[in-house]
Amino acid sequence: MATSEEPFRPHRVAVLAMDGLLPFELGIPHRIFGRPRDRLGRRLYEVVTCSIRPPGPVRTDSDFDVMVTNGPETLATADTVIVPASYEFGPVYEDGVLTPELAAALAHIRPGTRLASICTGVYVLAAAGYLDGRPATTHWADAERLQRLFPQIAVDPNVLYVDDGDVLTSAGVAAGIDLCLHMLRRDHGSAVANAVARRTVVPPHREGGQAQYIRRPVPEPQLATTTTARAWALGRLHEPIQLRDMAEQESMSVRTFTRRFREEVGISPGQWLTQQRVEHARHLLESTDLSVDQIARDAGFGTAQSMRQHLQAALGVTPTSYRRTFRTGSGITG
Template identity: 55%
Template sequence: MTHEVVVLALDPVNGYDLAIPSQIFGSAGGDRYRVRVCGLDTSPVRVQSEYAIVPDFGAEVLAEADTVIVPGTQLAGPRQSGELPSRVAEAFATIPSSARIMSICTGAFVLAAAGLLDGRPATTHWAHAYTFRQLYPNVLLDENVLFVDDGEVLTSAGLGAGVDLCLHVVRRDHGAEVANRAARYCVVPPWREGGQSQFIDRHVPDGGTDGTAPTRAWALRHLDRPLDLATLARHARMSVRTFSRRFRAETGLSPGTWLVQQRVRHAMHLLESTDLAVDDVAGRAGLGTGASLRQHMRAAHGVSPLAYRRTFRAG
């Protein structure tokens, strides 16, 4: 059955965020998704970039949604006082209890004002994290990640992270092959390394040509090898101390944390795309043994390698 996605544009809406779901889900192919953009009614909705859009649908289509997405917005109540306007609350009340709820960027303020994020992990644009915490102290905010998947409630960081979240949902729904195909069509990466922390002001790297990017690229080609900090620093022709400092400045992560993430991601790719035994996958990803791979995947994603393979090879 076609999955009904409804994007709720709340005045004034972020135009970039608004365009993401239609493009990503529409690129999944076939009749997997139907995406409709609605307002509270069919009146023009102002966009932050000084123009307006006229939605074809009003809030009545929310009652038919399998997934509801709230793009970034400057709606005063959620952004300034922590209150949900009555018309928005009435619209939210029509959403089926079985529906998946998602936000992009500052759309998380709306979900929080509706009480949907209390006690849950969530994220939003890093630049608005302080204000978010002041308004919604009961939300477990993490501004260092690109998105948070908490089951049927999902939130993404700013702007481009909405692409990451929508691709993740396609991947969750239909597997890696469909998500990768959608990403290729949209000319975007199917996943991005690191988290939102790499884009926060304090993590902007220094200029110059002696950064760690070439070493990161080299490491990704040799994940099956032993890669300790000294080896990485030697490849970058830096001292261990300088390499560690520059690496964290450019990625927001320590070299060890980054390397484990890349090894796990490579293992997940092998689980999706090959029939290799779990021990062989672990070896090719540089994680040593199947037991080590199981430990890392449960810690990072809460799932075993075989369960992950069953889920994503099925798609």
């Protein structure tokens, strides 16, 4: 974010298009980062597409090509580089080795550039060594292969995305939307990310992880859900909520409710409740002048110290620092 002494410059996002790319994934960064503007109407991001070779057509997995007018040298100008999935990885996907052409393209990336992948685009970051010793994720169906090819990576197949600071990875296809919204939220706060999500007609924050999408044998009809309990809890975040209270809303035993909740949401009820309270606290910190103590009570943390610990764990910042950064959120959508 530019200061008053610096000329304004939008954050530059370069999207790397490779043969066999999925058009849907290629368009995600443009849709999410192409919307937000500041109060003066200036775009907060500049999104450009580039190829690993000189300008020209790039094959997709569909019945059309994409004409890309920027070559690999564009990567040298990027603040963030995003690698969508491609179905023509060749040695990268099969053996975990970069092709000379791809290695030469990635060499343009400046140190300190934020890197992100969507779905199996993670193989490119892994083969380039960017994920060594780091946590990462990919589509659940590819997680085992990724771990086998790159044992030095801590692969988590159950989450929608992994934020490891300057390197971020996401699960399959639509999880790229979750990742880009997360980066937008990290850069400019919840209000800006939520506004873009509304315009895109997607939830600003999806609950749970990939576990809920993995097909498993179901020994009994899954007729009951935990939807009512979640809605009930969201209306009472300021109150103490026990697991048995949520289970009672569905007329289930605690054991059955916990199992069903994990199947539907992908995380435990306690983890979900903490996520919702953190999100509510973020919203109040950004949009109100309430004291930190009052926000802690309204979000259900009870004390400012408890909220501070949870925000520090989830966001890496204190409530005061978060409010200082995002209280005057400058983004609007055009």
